[in-house]
Amino acid sequence: MDPNILFSHQTENRSGAASSIVSSNESEDEGSLKNPSYSRSFNDVNPEFEDDGLSDSDDFSDGDDLSDTAIEAFHIDNEEDLPEHACAYCGIHACNSVVQCKHCEKWFCNSKGSSTSSHIITHLVMSKHNSVALHPDSELGDDTLECYHCGNKNVFVLGLISAKSEAVMVMLCRLPCSQAKDSRWDSTEWQALIENREFVSWIAHKPTEEDSINCRMISNSQIAKLEAKWRLNKDATIADVDNVEEEDEKVEPILLRYEDAYGHQRAFGPLVQREADCDKALKESQALEHISVRWSIALNNKHLASFALSTFESSSLKVAVGDEMILRYAGVGHAPWEGKGFIIRTPSSHQEEFTLELIDTKTPPPTTLTTDFTAEFVWKGTPYERMQNALRSFAVDPKSVSAYLYKRLLGHQIEQEVEFDVSLPQKVSVTGYAELNLSQANAVKAVLKKPLSLIQGPPGTGKTVTSATIVYHLTKLNAKEKILVCAPSNVAVDHLAEKLESLGLNIVRLTARSREDVDCSVEHLSLNNLVAKNAVGELKKLLKLRGELGELSAEDTTTFFRLFRKKERAILKNADVVCCTCIGAGDIRLHNMTFSAVLIDEVTQASEPECLVPIVHGAKQVILVGDHQQLGPVILDKRAAEAGLKQSLFERLIHLNHIPIRLEVQYRMNPCLAEFASNMFYEGDLHSGVTKEDRRMSSKFPWPVPDTPMMFWANYGREEISATGTSYLNRIEAMNCERVITRLFREGVKPEQIGVITPYEGQRAYIVSYMTMNGSMDKDLYLDVEVASVDAFQGREKDFIVFSCARANEGQNIGFLRDPRRLNVALTRAKYGLIVLGNPRTLKKNHLWNQLLLHFRENGCLVEGPLDNLQLSSAPLENFAKNFRANKHRQEYEQYGFAASTIQGGSTIHDYDTASLVSFVPGSDVSFARGNSSVYPAFFNKNMWPSIADSYDGKDNKKNEGQSAGDDSDSETEKKYNLDRQINSAFSGKLDKMDERLAQTLKAMNLNGGFGNRFG
Structure with missing residues (x-):
């Protein structure tokens, strides 16, 4: 039959x-x-x-x-x-x-x-x-x-x-x-x-x-x-x-240089508005109907409404802690009800619910009802308003920044560099704090003297320690001036505030009022808690009364807010350092406050208008700390991103020949794990401050090479579309991911030591579900393993990382994986061991991934077969041009270049896993959705930038037609950052010799036939 x-x-x-x-x-x-x-x-x-x-x-x-x-x-x-x-x-x-x-x-x-x-x-x-x-x-x-x-x-x-x-x-x-x-x-x-x-x-x-x-x-x-x-x-x-002829609004690309700040504002203002419109449409489209609610009471006696969504619904949401929502009930058995609140918790590996803290109203919520509720997200344009205000302030307020910074930020030529007349400390390292290495100490000394500094911190090089030391010395050099310390995300700001507090500085952590009830590691430093702690007299009485009754009379409320704000101003005035997000720097509580020095950490994750928000508080000294080789800003609007909004201020300044100070010693990874990133992204200059012995755990995990805790495990499953239709998953990789994690458990590794990274939300959700359903050990162990996107792991680390690529198809299309920045981040999170699960047949067509596969093969770590019987993989790899390493696959990556976004009709890369833009991270906020950044970091072709038509400072913005390349005053700097020189020639020669040795080894093993011409 x-x-x-x-x-x-x-x-x-x-x-x-x-x-x-x-x-x-x-x-x-x-x-x-x-x-x-x-x-x-x-x-x-x-x-x-x-x-x-x-x-x-x-x-x-x-x-x-x-x-x-x-x-x-x-x-x-x-x-x-x-x-x-x-x-x-x-x-x-x-x-x-x-x-x-x-x-x-x-x-x-x-x-x-x-x-x-x-x-x-x-x-x-x-x-x-x-x-x-x-x-x-x-x-x-x-x-x-x-x-x-x-x-x-x-x-x-x-x-x-x-x-x-x-x-x-x-x-x-x-x-x-x-x-x-x-x-x-x-x-x-x-x-x-x-x-x-x-x-x-x-x-x-x-x-x-x-x-x-x-x-x-x-x-x-x-x-x-x-x-x-x-x-x-x-x-x-x-x-x-x-029948409808629609003319798309022309979007002007950003420029490298601007004649004045008005031109700067005219370039960025419309892009910020486009981004705001896109964000508004996205947020307002996320209405949820027929949801079930679980009610509870918070410690502050406010009502909490928790609700879980299906994978199809939740994975496409763009939700952050602090977002405002409206919860409605219009069903039967109860009068219509509506309440507002703020998201205080999002789903994680430990729980699957969103939790909304309701704002107290005269009408109590229907806590006896649990079904048929509707939830809508309230869009707030505050971040975009603050960016627009910063652009305007930069344009019209001469006190917003110093004259030097004004010219530098616009790209004007500075005939004579400026240095501050300061007495540098003989010992840069702070007593009782981390001892700085040579590159860190040199960075601190250089920064203290300059009005504008860029510090590039590759993975694990101690950016935060260096930043904290800089801030410490700034407070000592000029005790009368306040310092503003910012970062794009709340998590990064909290981390910095912790470090600064340990140095004995008077720190105030300024948070949005919507986040004041959100737990964090430095809540004792938050402004509202400091006010409560230091309240005296009538303010103290009103705080106590408000806590007991939940509300105050109209007269007492007026008095309370007057006294509360007065106390806030006093605390901010006496602070050495104020810590907040870049957008938080536009808070009304900082209005009319001047900060002579501004330090922005993780600056490459912020757009240029976002960076301006803290800078326009009268900055005379700006320190930008980041890494343009890692993930860039999140831009939701495609055309705004292509016009250049996705480029960070850090990158534009580099292209203006402002050379960043690079930290050169990493303390995170086993040296074998840092080797590829060092040579591919940092010109071979990323050295290890730890040894293999420092990063070795005694276990019987089946590493192909016992003293090299890394492997690329070839998986030959097929990618599938996820439940949302907008993402991918790979069941074979998920199955093998569970096997790897189970084996690590059996070797004594704890769940919190393991991280699973995947670029795709569909794969993330499937791995979590598969492990809890099919794992042979306690279900709670698997739930404690963090499974998240590349973006969620930026700036973080785990002892062991499993990286699931997910993509496997016969067209060799790899989407997000094409972005070198994402690969760099994914490969540099592990301290003790790295396992990559992927399909070499699909990945090898991409130049960068082919190089990674060759790197694993050259180290004997490209394997296939069962986990307990891994064998060297004979998967054929590509034989690209001999000079590939030296040229760094220029054609492939020019599309990632900084200036490529400003070329009319230029190609861009887009992957369509929109659900992956947010990953719910346990214990942290999702303060923004990480976008489809396809920018190749930093080393770009200067001639690809558009130029302003007229001149500034009496000088033509373009080269004279008769000027030769040798006459370019910037030629030496450009050579240093030329794309062709990202891997130095010495390392290229070293790898060529390794190829020859490997060819001989493979020939002896009778494996040479499977690798094509690359090995002889």
């Missing part, structure tokens, strides 16, 4: 039977279904993967598009004659090729057209729909596709699995049903319904040439506009898009 497919929920009965059995046939053909085209098995499917494209709007524009002229030539003549089930995009209406979206009841075909995803998948992703049904006349009938076991209708998690005892295919969801221990089927045989971003042919055919003859050719931009129209008018058609 032929196989049947069971895909209706077994407890339902639409047609009178216990379940819907379709495609039944009594033919004697072995394993064939009713239609001959279904006779092949899933193992025969060999789709050809294309470029990335799994999100909304412009994210589908990476594929080859058709010109508007070509589109018009293919319009269907008689669209009114099309049947109801015709594809809403292109008009194809073959019954076996169309699928209906059950949310909007529109039909779409399984053809890709000019896109990289089929039309039905494109629609589901862009509309955030996920339930479909087939045509009644299709071979599988018109039932809605759903899990046979639990009834889950999300097609992104559905797949087919063969029953063992019967010739049937069962439709099950990926988790938990396909992984449930059931003797009726083999969970390892589960295959997703969607492969290569289209439904497998078992579900919907690709349209034939005959079906496509008269179809409408639709461009990606038309699809995006049509989807936008449908959000406003569900009956809109492609004609409505064609």
Whole structure:
């Protein structure tokens, strides 16, 4: 008997039977279904993967598009004659090729057209729909596709699995049903319904040439506009898009230099506004309906509302601690109610709920009710208002910064460098604090004398210790002046405040009022707690009364706030150092306060307007600390990012020939773990202050080379689309991730010592679920392992890191993984050991990843096979040009260059895992979503920058046409930062010799044949 497919929920009965059995046939053909085209098995499917494209709007524009002229030539003549089930995009209406979206009841075909995803998948992703049904006349009938076991209708998690005892295919969801221990089927045989971003042919055919003859050719931009129209008018058609000529607003790119601050404001102001509009639209689109609430009371007697969301809902949310929400109830059995509050906790590996602390009102919340609530996020434009205010202040207020900094920030030439006349301390290291190494001490000495300094701190080099020492000496050199210490995120600010407090300085931690009740490591330093601690007299009485009663009379409230603010001003006035986020520096409580020195840590994670917020408080000395080789700013608006908003001030200043001071000794990683990053990203200048013996744990973990705790474990699974339709997962890598972690547990490693990094939210969620369901040890152990995105691990470390790449396809498309900054961060988080799980066949086509694979192979650490019997992998790698290392794959990475974003029509890189922009980090805030930064760090082609047309300071902004390269006064500096010199020639020669030795070794092992010409 032929196989049947069971895909209706077994407890339902639409047609009178216990379940819907379709495609039944009594033919004697072995394993064939009713239609001959279904006779092949899933193992025969060999789709050809294309470029990335799994999100909304412009994210589908990476594929080859058709010109508007070509589109018009293919319009269907008689669209009114099309049947109801015709594809809403292109008009194809073959019954076996169309699928209906059950949310909007529109039909779409399984053809890709000019896109990289089929039309039905494109629609589901862009509309955030996920339930479909087939045509009644299709071979599988018109039932809605759903899990046979639990009834889950999300097609992104559905797949087919063969029953063992019967010739049937069962439709099950990926988790938990396909992984449930059931003797009726083999969970390892589960295959997703969607492969290569289209439904497998078992579900919907690709349209034939005959079906496509008269179809409408639709461009990606038309699809995006049509989807936008449908959000406003569900009956809109492609004609409505064609008849509306929309001219996109021109977005001017940022410049390298500006004639004055007005030009600077005119360049950045519109970009900040675009970003604000994008953020507002994103936040307001995140309304949640029919949620269940769990009520509790906080220690401060405020009501807490906790709610959990499905993976499909929560993984696409952009939520941060401190965000404001409105919770509503309009159900039955209770009068309508509405309350406001602030998010104080987000999901983590320990708990799955969002927690909202409600603002006290006269109407108490309906705590007896738990279901049918609605939640909406309240957008606050405060960060963008503060950035715009800073841009205006820089332009119009001569006291906002010193004259020197004004010229430097605009890119004007300074004829004579300025240094402060200060007496440097004989001993830079602070007594009782960390002893500085030579590069750190030199950095401190240089910074104290200069009005503008850049410090580059590669991973593990002690940026925070160096910054704290600088601040300490600044307070001692000029005790009358206050210092403002900032960072883009609250976590980084808290870390700095801790270090500064240990130096005995008078520190005030200024937080947003919405975060004053959020637990943090330095809450005793927060301004509101310092006010309460130092309150006397009437203020102390009112604080006590307010705590006991929960509220004050109108008269007492007025008195309370007057006294409270007066005390705040007094505490801020007496502080040595004020610590806050960059945006927090625009707080009204700091209005009219002057800070002569400003230090910004992690500055490369902030946009330039964000950096200006603290700087315009009258700064005379600015210290920028960061690493442009690690993750950059988060910009949500694609066009604003491409125009240059994603570039940090740190990077622009480097391009203006302001050479950063580099810290050169890392104390985090085993030296073998630091080697690749040092040579690939830091010109071989990142030295190790720890030895292999310092970073060795006694264990029997099966490292391929016992004294080299790293390995690239080749995994040959296939990537799948996640539940949201906007991310990826890899089940084989998740399974092996669990095996690695279980083995580490057995070797005595504790959960808090392990971190799992993956660029994809879909993979993160799947790894967490898989480990808790299938791990052989205590479930709580796996829950205590932090699994997060690359972005969430920036600035942090773990003893052991497992890096799951997730991407595995035949088109060698690797999305986020192409970004060198992400790779640098991922590879430099581990102290004692690093395990990378990935598919060499997919990764090798990327130059940087091919170099990493070669690095592992050269060290005998590229392996495959079972964990307990790992063997050297014979996977063939690419043989790029001989001078590849010296040139650092210039062509590949010019697209990451600083100036590339300002080239009209320049290529950019986008990956479409929008859900990965936020990772919920235990014990910390998610203060911003990390965006699709594809900027290659720092070493860029100067001529690619646009220039202002006129001159400033009487000098032409462009080179004279007759000026030769040798006449360029900046040539020596440019040489130092030339892209071609990121890996020095000495190291290139060293690696070439290693290649020769490896070739001889492989030849002796009879493995040479698998590696191509690279090894002789």
